[in-house]
Amino acid sequence: MTDTTLDTDADYDALVVGGGVAGLTAATFLARADLATLVVDGDESILRRNAHLENVPGFPAGVNPRLFADMLREQAERNGAETRTELVEGVTGEAGSFTAAVNDGAAVTAARVVAASWSDLDYLDGLGVEARDAGSKRYAEEHALGRTSVDGVYAAGRIAERYHQAVVAAGHGAEAAITLLHDAEVPFYHDWVVPEGYFTDRGREVPPGCEEITAAERERRAAESRETMRAYFDGEHPDRQRTHPSLVDDDLGRVDDEWYDDGGGGGTVDGDD
Numbered sequence: 001m002t003d004t005t006l007d008t009d010a011d012y013d014a015l016v017v018g019g020g021v022a023g024l025t026a027a028t029f030l031a032r033a034d035l036a037t038l039v040v041d042g043d044e045s046i047l048r049r050n051a052h053l054e055n056v057p058g059f060p061a062g063v064n065p066r067l068f069a070d071m072l073r074e075q076a077e078r079n080g081a082e083t084r085t086e087l088v089e090g091v092t093g094e095a096g097s098f099t100a101a102v103n104d105g106a107a108v109t110a111a112r113v114v115a116a117s118w119s120d121l122d123y124l125d126g127l128g129v130e131a132r133d134a135g136s137k138r139y140a141e142e143h144a145l146g147r148t149s150v151d152g153v154y155a156a157g158r159i160a161e162r163y164h165q166a167v168v169a170a171g172h173g174a175e176a177a178i179t180l181l182h183d184a185e186v187p188f189y190h191d192w193v194v195p196e197g198y199f200t201d202r203g204r205e206v207p208p209g210c211e212e213i214t215a216a217e218r219e220r221r222a223a224e225s226r227e228t229m230r231a232y233f234d235g236e237h238p239d240r241q242r243t244h245p246s247l248v249d250d251d252l253g254r255v256d257d258e259w260y261d262d263g264g265g266g267g268t269v270d271g272d273d
């Protein structure tokens with residue numbers, strides 16, 4: 001049994017369905033607030049089809065999108081989130097005790113659910129989450145700051161009909177997570193890391209969610225950051241480029257060198273986006 005922070009018998013405080021940009025960002029915020037957080041992800045972020053990601057803040061020359069996805073996942077895990085590569089097939093229950101059926105046959109219980117599962121919302125049908133149908137797409141209706149029509153269920157990123165941009169999905173993931181923290185009455189001011197004395201030298205307690213660190217600890221973290229980023233950017237990412245699945249004869253839309261040599265195309269599979 002996972003050691004949960006919320007007063008609940010559930011395995012996890014929060015289940016995040018979907019580990020793309022929005023879900024992994026939400027998970028990072030939830031785990032950093034000490035919520036026992038599980039991400040169940042089908043490992044098919046739409047971002048993997050991007051050829052070079054040039055508009056996410058912090059990467060002046062852009063970044064390989066598959067590398068970026070790996071980095072988001074490690075960030076969530078380093079902060080304490082668990083991740084599983086599976087699909088959620090259905091969710092039942094109510095706030096405090098949801099049960100998710102996972103396609104490996106497992107049942108996971110969680111006090112709260114964050115849907116960040118572009119482009120699948122069907123697993124929430126049993127809960128009656130309000131949705132908007134738009135052709136082949138289905139979006140969760142958002143009820144302010146990441147909430148859905150069902151108490152304890154949140155929606156983040158493209159599935160909540162936010163703009164189809166990575167940074168927007170990330171921001172919305174953070175927003176939905178912080179809304180969840182407030183709704184669950186988790187003590188929280190801001191998720192900030194500040195230099196030693198920033199609050200305490202002004203006679204204030206360090207607020208919940210914040211951390212004061214010493215100069216030595218700051219240098220240790222900076223060195224770890226440099227080492228980690230050097231390793232990430234040392235060499236090419238091994239995953240093949242993806243494209244729209246209807247363009248290549250590969251369910252995952254993977255493009256190989258021969259495809260380029262042949263001029264591309266000729267596939268059989270339908271897909272969105």
Ligand SMILES: Cc1cc2nc3c(=O)[nH]c(=O)nc-3n(C[C@H](O)[C@H](O)[C@H](O)COP(=O)(O)OP(=O)(O)OC[C@H]3O[C@@H](n4cnc5c(N)ncnc54)[C@H](O)[C@@H]3O)c2cc1C
Nearest residue numbers: 018020021022042044045046047088157158164165166169
């Ligand atoms: C070709 C292309 C190029 C793009 N280029 C850019 C760009 O240059 N810049 C930019 O800002 N944006 C770009 N985007 C858009 C960007 O990729 C998306 O807006 C962003 O990824 C949305 O994030 P998300 O977390 O909502 O969804 P995703 O990143 O798609 O993540 C959703 C995750 O949920 C999982 N999932 C779905 N259903 C389930 C389920 N039932 N159980 C478990 N997991 C599930 C999926 O497997 C997936 O991993 C591009 C998109 C495409 C298609």
